[in-house]
Amino acid sequence: MMSWKWGLRHQLLVSMVLLTSIFVAVFFYYTSDQQYKLFHREFISKNNSVTETVKIGLEIGLQNENLEAIKSIFDWVKNQKDFHWIGITDSSGEIFASYPSELREDFLSHQSSDLNLPTITTSRDWKSPLDHGSIVIAFSTDRYHLQSQKLFKDTAFFSFIILFLAVILSLLLSQLIAKPLTSFQKTIEQISSGHTHHRIDSESGGAEVKGLTQSFNIMMDELNEAQMKIEREKQKSENLLLNILPVKIADRLKSGEKIISDKLDSVTILFADLVGFTVLASKTQAPELVAILNRIFSDFDDLCEQTRAEKIKTIGDSYMVISPLGSDASKGAQIMISFAQQMLKILSQINRENDLSLQLRIGIHTGPAIAGVIGKKKFSYDLWGDTINIASRLESHGIPDQIQISESTQLLIKDYFKNEYRGEIELKGKGKFKTFLIS
Amino acid sequence: MKKVLLILFLIVGYCEVSQAQSIIVNAQNSTITIPSKFVKDIFIGNMTRWKNNSLIEVVDYNANTELRTEFTAKYIEMSVMRVYKNWIRLSLSAEVAPPKIFHTQQEVIDFVSKNANAIGYIKDRQLISKDSSVKEVKILEK
Numbered sequence: 387m388m389s390w391k392w393g394l395r396h397q398l399l400v401s402m403v404l405l406t407s408i409f410v411a412v413f414f415y416y417t418s419d420q421q422y423k424l425f426h427r428e429f430i431s432k433n434n435s436v437t438e439t440v441k442i443g444l445e446i447g448l449q450n451e452n453l454e455a456i457k458s459i460f461d462w463v464k465n466q467k468d469f470h471w472i473g474i475t476d477s478s479g480e481i482f483a484s485y486p487s488e489l490r491e492d493f494l495s496h497q498s499s500d501l502n503l504p505t506i507t508t509s510r511d512w513k514s515p516l517d518h519g520s521i522v523i524a525f526s527t528d529r530y531h532l533q534s535q536k537l538f539k540d541t542a543f544f545s546f547i548i549l550f551l552a553v554i555l556s557l558l559l560s561q562l563i564a565k566p567l568t569s570f571q572k573t574i575e576q577i578s579s580g581h582t583h584h585r586i587d588s589e590s591g592g593a594e595v596k597g598l599t600q601s602f603n604i605m606m607d608e609l610n611e612a613q614m615k616i617e618r619e620k621q622k623s624e625n626l627l628l629n630i631l632p633v634k635i636a637d638r639l640k641s642g643e644k645i646i647s648d649k650l651d652s653v654t655i656l657f658a659d660l661v662g663f664t665v666l667a668s669k670t671q672a673p674e675l676v677a678i679l680n681r682i683f684s685d686f687d688d689l690c691e692q693t694r695a696e697k698i699k700t701i702g703d704s705y706m707v708i709s710p711l712g713s714d715a716s717k718g719a720q721i722m723i724s725f726a727q728q729m730l731k732i733l734s735q736i737n738r739e740n741d742l743s744l745q746l747r748i749g750i751h752t753g754p755a756i757a758g759v760i761g762k763k764k765f766s767y768d769l770w771g772d773t774i775n776i777a778s779r780l781e782s783h784g785i786p787d788q789i790q791i792s793e794s795t796q797l798l799i800k801d802y803f804k805n806e807y808r809g810e811i812e813l814k815g816k817g818k819f820k821t822f823l824i825s
Numbered sequence: 826m827k828k829v830l831l832i833l834f835l836i837v838g839y840c841e842v843s844q845a846q847s848i849i850v851n852a853q854n855s856t857i858t859i860p861s862k863f864v865k866d867i868f869i870g871n872m873t874r875w876k877n878n879s880l881i882e883v884v885d886y887n888a889n890t891e892l893r894t895e896f897t898a899k900y901i902e903m904s905v906m907r908v909y910k911n912w913i914r915l916s917l918s919a920e921v922a923p924p925k926i927f928h929t930q931q932e933v934i935d936f937v938s939k940n941a942n943a944i945g946y947i948k949d950r951q952l953i954s955k956d957s958s959v960k961e962v963k964i965l966e967k
Contacts, residue, residue, distance in 0.1 A: 444913075448909060451887055451888055451909075451926045452926065453909065453912045453913070453916065453923030453924060453926070454922075454923050454925070456912075456913055456916055456923070457916035457921075457923050460913075460916050460917045472917065474913065474917075476910065482910040482911075482913065482914055483910065483913040483914040483916070483917045483918075484914075484917060484918070485917040485918055486918070487914075487917070487918035487919075516888075516904075516905065516906035516909070517906050517910075
C-alpha cells in the first residue's frame with residue numbers, strides 16, 4: 387500500500403521534472419538558436435561592411451595611385467574587432483598581399499559562414515584599370531564563443547534554478563494532491579480494521595476530492611446504519627436463542643455443531659412448583675393470572691442470570707432449573723440451594739406486594755444425566771435420566787415453602803447449609819430415598 | 826687623333842643617353858652613389874631604410890607618365906601593377922611608407938628638398954642645378 391502512495395508522488399514528481407526539463411531544453415535550444423542567428427546577422431552585416439570598405443579603399447587607391455590610402459585602409463581593417471586575416475588575390479588567383487604575410491592560398495578555399503567554426507569569412511571582388519581579383523577577410527568567432535559560453539553558463543544556472551523550483555513545486559503539489567488520497571487510504575484501512583466510525587476529512591483537497599470524500603462518508607454512514615441494524619437483529623436472534631438454550635450450547639450450535647448431546651456426570655436439578663396456583667387460577671382473570679405467573683417466573687429468570695444457573699423449562703406452574711454447566715458438583719449443588727432460597731424470598735416478596743398466599747414446593751437432587759437439544763422447530767435443551775425423575779419426585783413429595791433435597795445433594799452442601807433429616811420417602815420404582823430439608 | 830676623339834665622343838654621348846633619369850635625394854643625405862639593384866629595391870619597397878636606419882621616403886610619378894614608364898622599364902623591370910602589388914603586400918605586412926605620387930618633376934624636387942630621407946628621380950637635370958637642397962646620386966650600373 388505504501389508503494390502505491392509513493393508511486394503516485396513519484397509519478398507526479400517525475401512528470402513535473404520531465405515537463406520542466408523539456409521546457410528547459412526547448413528554452414535552451416531556442417536561446418542558443420536565437421543567439422546564433424543574432425550573432426550571425428551581426429557578424430555577416432559587419433563583415434560585409436568591413437570587406438566592402440576594404441574593396442572600395444583598394445579600388446580607389448589603385449585608381450588614384452594612392453598607395454598611402456590603401457595602407458590606411460589596411461591599417462584600419464587590421465584594427466577591426468574580430469579581424470583574423472585578410473588575403474588579396476589578383477586575376478591569376480595568386481595571393482599578392484595578405485595579413486599575416488604567411489597566409490596560403492588554401493586558406494582562401496576554406497571560406498565559411500558557420501559561427502561554430504573558428505573563423506567566418508566574407509569576400510569581395512575588386513577591380514581596377516590595371517587588374518582585378520578578390521579580397522577575402524576572415525573574422526574570428528572567439529567573441530561569439532565566449533558569449534556563447536557565458537550564455538550557456540547563465541542558461542544552465544537559470545535552468546538549474548527552474549529545475550530546482552520545479553522539484554520543490556512538484557513535491558508540494560504532489561503532497562497537496564496525495565494528502566487527501568493518503569487520508570482517504572488511511573481511513574479505509576482503519577475502516578477495514580473495524581473502526582467503521584472513522585470518516586475522511588471532506589474539507590481538504592479540491593472540489594472533486596471533496597465530492598468523493600463526502601460521497602464516501604455518506605456511503606459509510608449508510609453502511610454503518612445497515613450494519614447496526616444487522617447487529618441489532620443478530621443480537622435479537624442471539625438473545626432469543628439464549629432464552630431457550632444455555633450460552634455454551636448456543637455457542638456450539640452457532641459454530642455448526644449439528645447434534646448436541648452431553649453426558650453430565652453430576653448435575654444438580656431443581657424442580658419448583660407453585661402451591662395454590664390452581665386455586666388462584668379459578669378465582670382470577672386470565673390476564674391477571676398470567677401477569678402474576680409472568681412476574682414470578684421472570685424474577686426466577688433474573689435469578690438464573692445472576693447465579694448462572696440454567697433454566698431448562700417451565701411446565702404449567704412448575705419451574706425446572708439446573709446447576710451451571712461446567713461447574714463442579716459441590717459448587718453446583720451449593721448454587722442450587724442458594725437459588726432455591728432466593729426463590730422462596732422472591733415469592734414471599736411477590737405475595738406481599740400482590741396480597742397473595744402462593745407457596746413453593748422445591749425438590750433438589752444431584753446425579754448424572756443426559757443433556758441435549760432435540761427437534762427442528764421450537765427446539766429446546768433438555769435433560770433425561772433418573773436424576774430428573776428423582777428431583778421431580780422430591781418436589782412433588784415436598785413441603786410447601788420448604789426445600790427438600792436428596793442425600794446425594796445433602797452430602798455436597800452439608801458443610802455450607804444447615805439441614806435436617808426428614809426421613810425416607812418411597813419413590814415409585816426407585817425404592818426408598820433419604821430426604822433432607824434445608825433449615 | 827680623330828679616331829680617339831670620335832671614340833670619346835661616342836662614350837660621352839652614350840653616357841648622356843643612359844643617364845636620361847637621375848636619382849635625386851635631399852642634400853643632407855650622405856649617399857653619393859647607388860647601385861641600380863638598390864634603385865629597384867627602393868622603388869618596389871624591398872629596401873626601406875637608409876644606411877643610418879632612417880625610413881626611406883619614396884617619391885614617384887603617375888603610372889601614365891612617360892618618365893615613370895621609362896624609369897620602371899629601365900631600373901625596375903616590372904609592370905606598374907606589379908610594383909603596386911608589391912607595395913600593397915608590404916603595406917599589409919610591414920611598417921613601410923608607400924611612395925608618394927606626383928605629377929611633375931618640380932613637385933618631386935620640392936618634396937625631396939623638404940624631406941631628408943626622400944628619394945625620387947627626374948629627367949631634366951637643369952631643374953636641380955640651382956637648387957642646393959637636392960643633389961643627384963650617381964647610379965652604378967650592373
